[in-house]
Amino acid sequence: MTDVIFTRLTRTDAADLMDGLCDVYADAYGHVPGEDSTVKTAAFRDRATGALNARNYELVTASVDGQLVGFVFGYSLRPEREWFAGLSPQPEPGFTDERDGQRTVVLAEIEIRKVWQGRGVGHALHDEFLRGRREERATLTANPIATSTHALYEGWGWQRVGRIPGRPGAYYSDYEVFVLPLPLGGGVR
Incomplete structure (x- = not known):
């Protein structure tokens, strides 16, 4: 892998990078025939901006020669969020x-x-993102028909635990849910 620089950033730094994050997001998905990519990118901007206020928000970027080539962000799950509501199987x-x-x-x-x-x-x-976290486990959701993405996550150690319904206004009507025990590699914190 070329000289990729990873940088851990706070919510303030992330807010300043929002246009760049949207550019990476749009590039990552590319143009899908028949789809208005501006709608999907605008929805991403709304999600990403809303996440800035989440508890223990963190952004990790990947850059090569000063060019943003990727990112990951996440936050601690609040008890009242009901992230796993409707998980099937129970x-x-x-x-x-x-x-x-x-x-x-x-x-x-x-x-x-x-x-x-x-x-x-x-x-x-x-x-890099998960190594810096102090929680017991991680979770993510994925498009229910993106089987190649599911296989990628499972190859990284994630376990599929079921499906949840999408919230009102969500991009998909339901999502596959994955969890991963932390710390990575099962080491001691």
Whole structure:
């Protein structure tokens, strides 16, 4: 992998980078025939801007020669968020308990510019972000029909736990839910 520089940033820094994050997001998805990419990018901007106020928000960027090539951001899951509401199949008792809001980190977005996809940048970004977290586990959701993405996550150690319905205004009507025990590699914190 070329000299990729990873930088851990706060919400203030992330707000200043929002246009760049939107550019990476749009590039990562490319143009889909029949789809207005500005609508999807605007929805991303709304999600990304809203996430800035989340508890323990953090952004990790990947840059090469000063050019932003990818990013990941996430935050601690609040108990009142009900992230796992409607999870099917029903999980074991206690699985959805967030207790003090420090149990689970949400990996909200991970995006890599098209030209950098398949070069290990995404996996390295993923690991860099999760190594810096103090929660017991991580969670993410994915498009229910994106089976190649599911396989990628499972290859990185994520476990599929079921499906949840999308919230009103969500891009998909339902989402696959994945979890990953932390710390990465099962080491001691």
